[in-house]
Structure formats: C-alpha cells, structure tokens
Amino acid sequence: MNKAISGFSKLSKEEKIKWIANQYFSTPTEAVALLKNYWNSDEKIQKLHDEFIENTITNFYIPLGVAPNFLINGKYSTIPMAIEESSVVAAAAKAAKFWSTRGGFKTTVINTEKIGQVHFIYKGDVTKLNLFFAQNKNKFFSETESITTNMQKRGGGILDIILKDKTDLLPNYFQLHATFETKDSMGANFINSCLEQFSKTLKEEAHHYDLFTETEKDIEVVMSILSNYVPNCIVRAEVSCPIADLEEKHILNPQEFAEKFVQAVQIAEVEPYRAVTHNKGIMNGVDAVVLATGNDFRAVEAGIHAYASRNGKYSSLSHAKIENGIFTFWLEIPLAVGTVGGLTSLHPLVKLSLEMLEKPSAKELMQFIAVAGLAQNFAALRSLTTTGIQEGHMKMHLNNIINQLEATEEERILIQKYFKRNTISHSAVVTFIENLRK
Numbered sequence: 001m002n003k004a005i006s007g008f009s010k011l012s013k014e015e016k017i018k019w020i021a022n023q024y025f026s027t028p029t030e031a032v033a034l035l036k037n038y039w040n041s042d043e044k045i046q047k048l049h050d051e052f053i054e055n056t057i058t059n060f061y062i063p064l065g066v067a068p069n070f071l072i073n074g075k076y077s078t079i080p081m082a083i084e085e086s087s088v089v090a091a092a093a094k095a096a097k098f099w100s101t102r103g104g105f106k107t108t109v110i111n112t113e114k115i116g117q118v119h120f121i122y123k124g125d126v127t128k129l130n131l132f133f134a135q136n137k138n139k140f141f142s143e144t145e146s147i148t149t150n151m152q153k154r155g156g157g158i159l160d161i162i163l164k165d166k167t168d169l170l171p172n173y174f175q176l177h178a179t180f181e182t183k184d185s186m187g188a189n190f191i192n193s194c195l196e197q198f199s200k201t202l203k204e205e206a207h208h209y210d211l212f213t214e215t216e217k218d219i220e221v222v223m224s225i226l227s228n229y230v231p232n233c234i235v236r237a238e239v240s241c242p243i244a245d246l247e248e249k250h251i252l253n254p255q256e257f258a259e260k261f262v263q264a265v266q267i268a269e270v271e272p273y274r275a276v277t278h279n280k281g282i283m284n285g286v287d288a289v290v291l292a293t294g295n296d297f298r299a300v301e302a303g304i305h306a307y308a309s310r311n312g313k314y315s316s317l318s319h320a321k322i323e324n325g326i327f328t329f330w331l332e333i334p335l336a337v338g339t340v341g342g343l344t345s346l347h348p349l350v351k352l353s354l355e356m357l358e359k360p361s362a363k364e365l366m367q368f369i370a371v372a373g374l375a376q377n378f379a380a381l382r383s384l385t386t387t388g389i390q391e392g393h394m395k396m397h398l399n400n401i402i403n404q405l406e407a408t409e410e411e412r413i414l415i416q417k418y419f420k421r422n423t424i425s426h427s428a429v430v431t432f433i434e435n436l437r438k
C-alpha cells in the first residue's frame with residue numbers, strides 16, 4: 001500500500017486520525033478510540049494543545065510529580081517534575097529530605113550571558129573587514145532598536161558584538177559573535193530577531209562601504225542563529241556537612257561513605273563512559289524540572305553536554321571533596337531558561353508548576369533546576385556506593401511490572417507484600433503471579 005500523502009496538514013484532525021488508523025492499524029476503530037481517549041474533555045484545553053504543533057492527533061501523557069522538602073538557601077520549596085522514569089521523583093524527594101536536616105542546598109547564579117552568531121563568508125582583505133566593523137559597530141545596535149527597546153526596559157539587551165575571524169577553521173569564514181542579557185525570558189526569539197537584523201545591516205553596510213572591492217562588498221551570510229552553548233550562563237548548587245552528620249540508615253560508617261562517594265565522583269571526572277551515565281543521572285532531575293516549567297529540554301541538554309566537554313574530554317558536571325572533616329558536593333551547569341514567554345503563560349500545567357515555585361525569576365528557576373540535578377546525582381551515587389541501584393529502582397518499578405501483568409487488586413497486594421522481603425526482578429514477579437494463579 002502506498003503510505004505517502006500530500007496535503008496531510010490541511011486535513012481536519014478527524015480526517016488525519018482516520019487516515020492514520022486505516023493505513024497503519026489492523027483494528028482501525030480501536031486505534032481511533034485510543035487516540036480519542038487521550039483527548040481532553042475540556043475543548044478549550046484540547047484546542048490549545050492541538051495548536052502547539054502541527055498535525056496533533058492526541059496528547060501524550062507524562063506524569064507530573066512533585067518533590068517536597070527542598071531547603072534552598074534557607075527557604076523550603078516543592079519542586080514540580082515531569083518525568084516517566086519510576087524512581088526519579090522518589091529519589092529527589094529522598095535527597096531533599098536528607099539534606100533538609102543537614103543545612104539544605106546553597107545556590108548561586110554565577111552569570112547570565114546568552115550568545116548568538118551571524119555566520120558569514122567574506123572573500124577579501126581582513127584588515128579592511130576589521131576597519132569596516134569598527135566603523136559600523138554602532139549601526140548594529142541602532143538598527144535593532146525597535147527589537148531591543150522593550151528588553152532594555154526590563155534591564156536586558158545586546159551586551160556586545162565582536163567580529164571573529166574563523167578562517168583558520170574554514171576558508172573565508174567569519175562571525176559576528178554577539179552576547180545578550182535576556183532577563184526572565186529564555187530569549188530565543190529576541191536573540192534570533194536581533195541576529196537577523198544584524199545580518200541585514202551587515203550586508204547593506206558592506207554594500208555601501210567605499211573601501212571594499214566589488215567582491216568584498218558581496219558578503220554572504222550563511223545563517224544567523226542563537227547558540228545553545230552558554231558557558232557564561234552558569235548556576236552552581238552545593239550541599240555540605242560535617243562527615244559525622246552523614247550517618248543514617250544506609251550510611252552506618254559516614255567516613256567510609258564520604259570517601260567512597262568522592263571516589264565515585266572522581267571516576268566520573270576522569271572516565272567518559274562513567275561520566276555520561278553520571279551526568280545522565282543529573283539530567284534526570286534537570287530535564288524533569290525544565291519540562292514541567294515549559295522550557296526547551298533539548299536546548300538545555302545540548303548546552304550542558306557541550307559544557308561537560310569544555311576541557312576537551314567529556315567529564316563529570318559535579319564534584320565532591322572532603323576537607324577538614326567537611327563533605328562538600330556541588331555542580332555547575334549552564335542553563336538558558338525562561339519564566340516568561342514561550343509556553344510559560346500558555347500551557348496550563350506549566351503555569352501551575354511556576355506558581356508552585358512561587359513565580360520564580362529565570363535566575364531563581366536556574367537554581368531550582370540545578371538543585372534537582374544535584375539531588376538526583378546525590379541519590380544515585382548514594383545508592384550506587386551503598387545498596388546498589390537496583391533495590392530502590394526495582395521497588396519503584398514493581399508497580400510497572402504489576403500493571404504489565406494485569407494483576408488484580410488482590411494479586412497486587414500479595415505481590416507487594418511478598419516483594420517487600422524478596423529481591424524484585426521481572427521474572428521473579430512472573431513466577432510469583434503464575435504460582436498465585438495456579
């Protein structure tokens with residue numbers, strides 16, 4: 001069957017669903033029913049979601065959970081997290097509780113600079129290009145005034161624009177490398193609009209620049225786009241306490257625990273295979289808050305992993321030390337996020353999440369996200385260096401296995417009771433349920 005179609009986006013939602021159901025499903029009515037089952041009964045809410053993207057056919061659920069008891073710089077918060085992985089919210093909540101009685105999390109935003117670039121090709125005398133840029137630099141600012149006025153009122157705007165010679169990397173390749181302050185917005189639209197204006201100004205001014213030859217006047221802009229690499233938009237989160245205070249149920253020997261924990265972090269600092277998984281654990285917390293607050297998790301992921309490789313080798317985002325009997329664990333990550341614009345006032349659950357966080361500024365949101373990442377990393381390393389990861393993970397995953405096996409309520413209770421004392425695995429649960437059903 002030919003599964004290509006033209007004009008799909010012009011079809012109504014009902015028509016799209018019908019087409020898909022007939023093309024791809026052996027039982028089209030069931031497929032349609034399932035898709036419709038996930039529609040929101042409130043038509044207004046459904047329309048909103050339909051219009052976020054093209055060709056929406058239904059909603060795709062991810063649980064929104066909360067991790068309470070986060071003591072951050074002396075104040076308690078409950079952090080919303082949108083994530084499907086069973087153990088993540090439980091781990092965050094556990095780490096939050098642990099640190100709430102040990103001084104809590106300390107956070108600082110180190111800087112908030114965003115970056116955008118106009119990538120262009122100039123075939124000619126570099127000295128003349130430098131002179132042209134110096135003489136016309138103010139025009140890049142004046143010709144973007146209509147875009148920057150509002151941002152300037154909020155205390156933001158274009159910080160600087162520099163000309164970069166990249167001809168050592170590619171023939172005739174140059175950049176306008178611009179830095180921005182975008183206050184509470186993530187700033188993607190603002191930055192890209194400024195950059196597209198820079199590109200126009202660049203081409204027009206070059207065209208009228210008397211010192212350029214005809215070839216030099218013909219600057220070719222390849223593209224104008226923000227960078228998701230923001231190494232000067234950094235937040236730091238930290239926990240620390242005297243080693244003796246680390247003692248609890250699973251940490252009977254705090255000195256040994258602290259030393260093993262530091263070793264685990266050091267391994268992630270020197271060994272990329274471990275660093276990737278270590279950082280993935282951090283991203284469990286980071287992405288969940290980024291998603292719940294309507295921010296772009298792909299941008300955050302890309303920027304953070306680039307930062308993890310900034311010294312030429314992929315490495316841990318977090319660090320730990322023991323000094324004078326004090327255990328300290330911290331991370332620094334780049335985060336370009338916003339609490340205004342984008343989805344923040346559009347998606348009802350994003351609005352709710354931001355209200356739960358008491359309407360944070362972008363800087364405050366950076367701190368919540370970093371804390372969620374650090375808490376997650378702490379929880380993972382605590383399990384890995386003590387009981388192993390599977391105990392807690394499988395405890396949370398047990399419900400998924402029970403659901404997969406379509407256990408009755410009675411069976412569920414018996415399974416949960418039995419596996420409180422026995423090691424959980426998929427096959428062990430299957431065997432147990434088979435025995436029950438015999």
Ligand code: MEV
Pocket residue numbers: 085277278279280281282284380381384389
């Ligand atoms: C699982 O989602 C995350 C961990 O693998 C992180 C880690 O190993 O540090 C547990």
